[in-house]
Amino acid sequence: MSTASTELTNGQVAASPEISPEILRLARLAPRPTTVAQTGLSLTFLADLLGKHFLTAGVLTTSQVIERIGLAGPIVNQILNFLRSEGRVEVRSRQGLDAELRYGLTDKGRHEANDAMARSGYVGPAPVPLADYVALVGKQSVHGHRISRDAVHDAFSGMVISEQLLDRLGPAMNSKRAIILYGHAGTGKTFTARKLASLLNGLVLVPHAVAVNETVVEVFDPLCHEQLAFSNPPERTLLDQGFDGRFVACERPIVLVGGELAAGMLELQQDPATGTCTAPIQFKANNGFLLIDDLGRQRIEPTVLFNRWIVPMDLRQDSLVTNRGQHFTVPFDVVLVFSTNLRPEDIADQAFLRRLGYKIEFLPVEPGQYKQIWQRVCAEHSIAYDGGLVDYVIEQLHRRRHVPLLPCHPRDLLGMAVDRTTYLGRGRLDKETLRWAWDNYFLHQNEGEFGITDPIRE
Numbered sequence: 254m255s256t257a258s259t260e261l262t263n264g265q266v267a268a269s270p271e272i273s274p275e276i277l278r279l280a281r282l283a284p285r286p287t288t289v290a291q292t293g294l295s296l297t298f299l300a301d302l303l304g305k306h307f308l309t310a311g312v313l314t315t316s317q318v319i320e321r322i323g324l325a326g327p328i329v330n331q332i333l334n335f336l337r338s339e340g341r342v343e344v345r346s347r348q349g350l351d352a353e354l355r356y357g358l359t360d361k362g363r364h365e366a367n368d369a370m371a372r373s374g375y376v377g378p379a380p381v382p383l384a385d386y387v388a389l390v391g392k393q394s395v396h397g398h399r400i401s402r403d404a405v406h407d408a409f410s411g412m413v414i415s416e417q418l419l420d421r422l423g424p425a426m427n428s429k430r431a432i433i434l435y436g437h438a439g440t441g442k443t444f445t446a447r448k449l450a451s452l453l454n455g456l457v458l459v460p461h462a463v464a465v466n467e468t469v470v471e472v473f474d475p476l477c478h479e480q481l482a483f484s485n486p487p488e489r490t491l492l493d494q495g496f497d498g499r500f501v502a503c504e505r506p507i508v509l510v511g512g513e514l515a516a517g518m519l520e521l522q523q524d525p526a527t528g529t530c531t532a533p534i535q536f537k538a539n540n541g542f543l544l545i546d547d548l549g550r551q552r553i554e555p556t557v558l559f560n561r562w563i564v565p566m567d568l569r570q571d572s573l574v575t576n577r578g579q580h581f582t583v584p585f586d587v588v589l590v591f592s593t594n595l596r597p598e599d600i601a602d603q604a605f606l607r608r609l610g611y612k613i614e615f616l617p618v619e620p621g622q623y624k625q626i627w628q629r630v631c632a633e634h635s636i637a638y639d640g641g642l643v644d645y646v647i648e649q650l651h652r653r654r655h656v657p658l659l660p661c662h663p664r665d666l667l668g669m670a671v672d673r674t675t676y677l678g679r680g681r682l683d684k685e686t687l688r689w690a691w692d693n694y695f696l697h698q699n700e701g702e703f704g705i706t707d708p709i710r711e
Contacts, residue, residue, distance in 0.1 A: 275456060275502075276495055282392055283385075283458055283497040289328055292499075293382035294464060299324075299332050304341060304366035305376045307358045312345050314353040323378035323461065323498030341365055374528025375469040378499050380462035383581060390584040393457045395505060395540050396429045400452050408448055413618070413625045413660065414441070421613050422449060430610030431566055431589040433548075433597055439661035440615035442592040443546050450507045450542040453588065456481060457540045458500035463532075463583075468575040470521060470530050477537045478503040506541030508534055514551040519561050523576045535562075535571060538587045548593035548600065555600040562589075566608050617657035620647055627663040634671055636682060645684050650691050666690045 286292045289299065299322075306321050307313060313321070318329050333356060336342040341362030345355040358366060370376075381389075405423040406416075425432045426449055434442040461473045481502045496502070510518070514534075522531045535543060548555055565571040565585035574580050593600065597612055606612070618626070624643050631638045646666065651658055669690035670682055679686075 279456065279458055279496040279500075279502055283389060283500055285325060285495060285497050287325055287327060289331055292324065292328065292379060293385055294379060296332065296335055298464075298467075299328075299379060300336055300339070300341070301365070301369035301372075302376075302379060303329075303332050303336065304358065304362055305370050307342065307356070308363065308366040308370060309376050312355045312357040314355050316353060318356075321378070325498075336362065339365075370528070372528075373467070373469055373530075374524070375462060375471065375530070377471070378461040380464035380469045381460040381497075381499050383463055383465050383583070386460055386463045387584060389458060389460075390539050390586050393540050394584075394586050395453060395542070395588055396586065398453055398455065398505075400426050404452055405449075408452055413622050413629070414445070415622075418613070418615075421611070425611035425613065426452065426588060428610050429569075431591065431608065432611045432613065433591040433593065433609050434613050434615060435593050435595065435597055436615030437617060437657060437659055438594045439659040440617065441660045442615050443544075445615075446544050446546070446590050446592055447507075447509070449590070450544065450588075453505045453507075453542055455505060456502050457505055458496060459503045459506065459540075460500050462499075465575055465581050466577075466579060468530055468577060468579065470532050470536075470575075472532045472537060473501050473503075474532075474537050477506050477508045477534075479507075506538050507544075508538040508541065509544045509546060510534055510551075511546040512550045512552070514545065514553055514558075516553045516557060516561075519553075519558070521573055521575060530576065533573070535565070535585060535587060536573070536583055539584055540586055541588070542590070543587040544590045544592065546592045548591045549595045556602075559601055559605045563605060563608060617659055620658065622660075623647060623658045623663065626660055627667070630663045630667050634667060636667065636671070639682065642682060642684065642687060646687055646691075650688070654695075656695070665694060669693055 289296050292299070303318065303322060306318065310317075310321075315326065315329060315333070318333070319326055322329070333342065336356075337344075339361075340359055342356045343359050345357050347353075347355065400423055402420065402423055405419050405426075409419060422445070434446060436442060459473050459478050461471070463470045463472055478501065481504070519533050519535065521533060523529075524531070545551075545558070548558075551558070562585075566589065569585045570582045571585045572580060572582050591609075597606055597609070601609075624640070624647075627643045627646075628638045630636075643663075647658065650656070651662075666687060667682075667690075670686045673686050673689055674680070674682065
């Protein structure tokens with residue numbers, strides 16, 4: 254059965270019983286174009302793009318072309334007719350009695366396609382014009398997504414984390430300002446940031462690519478965008494179904510970048526081998542969450558990163574330049590979070606720190622919280638909880654060696670202790686095994702003491 258809706262004269266899309274409410278909402282955001290003019294792209298641009306598809310794929314049917322470039326059948330037919338009138342494609346023989354028409358390039362078409370490929374190596378769905386993309390990002394802005402206190406506390410239910418910390422993180426997420434999480438390594442900053450990102454639920458449309466004049470910028474990235482597994486709908490030749498096929502329906506983007514971050518990842522990336530142009534990380538993260546993790550360990554100095562983003566953070570728009578020297582702006586519509594083990598004042602000046610609306614410190618846990626975490630990890634490993642053993646670890650190991658109680662320690666120490674008991678064939682933990690785990694986990698210091706570096710308190 255066809256899952257259709259009815260297109261109204263004002264561009265709205267009315268629901269039919271068969272179409273899902275979520276598809277209907279997305280269709281209102283980006284209706285499927287029904288003419289070349291509605292795509293915002295020129296007929297010659299689309300003809301060149303289709304020529305490149307024929308060049309790479311050989312012979313294609315009309316339905317295969319529709320699937321490849323994400324446009325409705327009547328638009329594809331108009332492009333094919335134009336290419337045929339130009340002598341660039343020809344009809345090939347059918348395969349079977351009921352088979353579709355098959356098209357392939359002529360010698361002239363192959364020459365034109367090679368020229369188009371030399372100008373731009375992009376071969377994919379038709380791009381979305383920059384102006385249309387900017388408008389859509391505004392309609393589905395991440396800052397229109399309000400997070401409630403109940404939602405934050407529900408997300409962290411069953412975890413050992415203070416209410417005071419949660420009640421600082423929640424407002425920060427709603428603030429439209431960047432956030433820096435800082436504190437000891439092992440205090441749960443990255444874990445907490447990932448949990449916060451999961452609160453930004455809901456579907457958004459991400460374009461396969463955006464057209465900036467003649468430059469096509471690839472945006473959709475399976476590593477950053479989680480595509481939803483529903484059809485849009487299946488009969489893509491119909492005019493009034495679903496949303497614009499040049500977009501992908503995804504969960505709000507969550508982009509996590511750590512030590513691999515380099516300066517080039519903040520700008521358009523041109524591949525000289527393929528001639529394709531890829532969006533920078535902040536572009537891909539639009540309408541979602543961007544975490545710069547372990548700040549200070551990247552291949553780019555923090556001051557360079559901060560100087561690059563100080564204006565986008567203020568104006569919520571970013572300035573980019575194509576390889577042809579064309580400057581353009583795109584939205585900087587992200588919840589931006591930095592996580593670091595360093596003191597903020599050691600990596601940023603006051604001008605930048607002022608723009609970081611929330612500076613949230615993660616501290617070592619209290620003994621009661623440490624015991625709760627220890628008990629939970631014991632349950633995960635099917636280990637009988639022994640309060641005397643955890644007291645021994647806190648009093649005789651942590652305190653005597655001036656090692657702060659960090660949330661990561663119970664999991665790490667118990668994991669190593671279980672490694673030893675399994676190796677020796679023992680069934681129970683004891684103080685000797687926990688001391689053995691401690692000695693293997695921490696670095697030796699003078700006079701046989703053990704400890705960790707404390708970057709916050711040094």
